[in-house]
Amino acid sequence: MRKEFVRRTSNCLAMARTHAPASNLMKTRGGAPRDFLKLLPCQNIFDPIHGYRLSHPICRYPNRLNTMNNIRLFFISLFLGAATSLLAGVEAVPQPAPTPAEENHLNLFDYEMDYTFSSNFYDVRGNFGHGDSLYNDFSYSHRFLIKGNWYFRAGAEYERFDFGGTDNGLPDHLQTAHALLAVEYVVHDHAGAGIEIDPGVYFQNDPDNAFDIPAKAFVTFPLIKDKIFAVIGVGFAINQNPIVAPGGGIIWLFTDHLRLEGVFPKPALVYNPTDDWEFRIFGNLFYESYRTEDVITPERKLQVHNAWVQYSEDRVGAQASYSGFKPFEISLGGGCTVRRDFDFFRAEASVRTRPAPFVKFEIEARF
Numbered sequence: 627m628r629k630e631f632v633r634r635t636s637n638c639l640a641m642a643r644t645h646a647p648a649s650n651l652m653k654t655r656g657g658a659p660r661d662f663l664k665l666l667p668c669q670n671i672f673d674p675i676h677g678y679r680l681s682h683p684i685c686r687y688p689n690r691l692n693t694m695n696n697i698r699l700f701f702i703s704l705f706l707g708a709a710t711s712l713l714a715g716v717e718a719v720p721q722p723a724p725t726p727a728e729e730n731h732l733n734l735f736d737y738e739m740d741y742t743f744s745s746n747f748y749d750v751r752g753n754f755g756h757g758d759s760l761y762n763d764f765s766y767s768h769r770f771l772i773k774g775n776w777y778f779r780a781g782a783e784y785e786r787f788d789f790g791g792t793d794n795g796l797p798d799h800l801q802t803a804h805a806l807l808a809v810e811y812v813v814h815d816h817a818g819a820g821i822e823i824d825p826g827v828y829f830q831n832d833p834d835n836a837f838d839i840p841a842k843a844f845v846t847f848p849l850i851k852d853k854i855f856a857v858i859g860v861g862f863a864i865n866q867n868p869i870v871a872p873g874g875g876i877i878w879l880f881t882d883h884l885r886l887e888g889v890f891p892k893p894a895l896v897y898n899p900t901d902d903w904e905f906r907i908f909g910n911l912f913y914e915s916y917r918t919e920d921v922i923t924p925e926r927k928l929q930v931h932n933a934w935v936q937y938s939e940d941r942v943g944a945q946a947s948y949s950g951f952k953p954f955e956i957s958l959g960g961g962c963t964v965r966r967d968f969d970f971f972r973a974e975a976s977v978r979t980r981p982a983p984f985v986k987f988e989i990e991a992r993f
Contacts, residue, residue: 730769730812731953731992734781738763738988742939742963744791745982753924754977755792759939759966762786767806775813781806783824785914787937795923796968796977800916800937802828804840815992819845828865828916835932836917838865844874854878857889865915865934867971902950908959913938921970928975936969941984953993960985 740761747754767781786801804826810817821843829836844859859873875889887894891911898904915936922929943961963984969976 730775730777730815732769732771733991733993734765734767734769734779735991736763736765736988737990738986740984740986742966742984743982745963745980747792747794748978748980754794754796757789757791757794757796757966757979758982759963760788760790761939762788765806767808769810769812772809775811777810777812779806779808779810779822795921795928797830797916797918797921797935800828800830800918800935802826802914802916803833804828828914830916830918832917832919838863838915840866840914842873846877849876852879859889863915865917865936866913867936867969871913902948904947904949905944906947907944908942910941910943911938912941923977925975925977928970928973928977930970930973930975933970933973936967936971938965938967938969940964943984943986945986953991955990955992957988957990958986959988 738761740759742759742761744756744758746756763783763785765781765783767779769777769779772778782804783806784801784803786799788799789797804824806822806824808817808820808822810820810822812818821841823839823841825837825839827833827836828838840861840863842859842861844857846855846857848854849856855877857874857877861871861873862869873890875893876886877889878886880886883898885896887896891913892908894906894908896904896906913936915934918930918933918935920931921933921935941961941963943959945957945959947955947957949955961984962981963979964981966979966982967976968978
């Protein structure tokens, strides 16, 4: 807006100078217009009555005075024209638009830690006692520009759950180390469409025979221009149930500060009062499968070896984020873990916990 104001002001100055009355540009040092000087006898002009030119009292060669005046007018006109063009063109030169590589960050780092307090398990043909969970997640990836807004993103991630509480035979921890490989269409540092695969090992202690390759794909398109967007997505993994699961929703921009990100599995209502502060009310449906070892529980049906378990946490909560310490964004939040579920789907057995509060901390960097 500032550039547009300056450009319009410069153009107005240029028009004012260009269309100024000629009499204003043709004044002598004393301020008298040259039309008035036509009446003076000292002017080297053609006399309309006598039909000859009057001699100038100083210059004996009348044509020389005409030449000097013409040169003077030429340089004055040249100077005024150059000044007008300069003023008119100060802000009129278009600035090159930022390239995708300049408006999108290339390095992405994230660390998250969540702790869910202890709660009792639902009794399923046996007493499983109580338990809590601690979640840690480290990830880093780098974007490689392909063309335009298309990027190839490559990185690595390590996730780990640690479980405490009653010794009931369930795994005391689950972990994964996997690659992050994606092709994305990125606008203003956010992916609007993409395909991602996360090949790696998902295991308890022994990574042998624990390979999986979860994948997801999504696309965003406008329903109402600059207002409402739809997101359609799908997730896939060999050792999850079901193997293919849908996702998606809508993004609704109510104002410049308030928006609804109603996209599952992580819907949120987001409020940005300033550029540095963000507040959100969110949900998170986390599902991931791991290969376990010897699982011997009080339930007779749940005594398995080397079985895959689909562990999930369903949460609702609120968080505040501050991004004033560039390039970092720090988030603190909390809420309720509605359910934690150990689902041994191939053995057709699962164990769930009752609701419990949780807290979270996250630090993210983009540079």
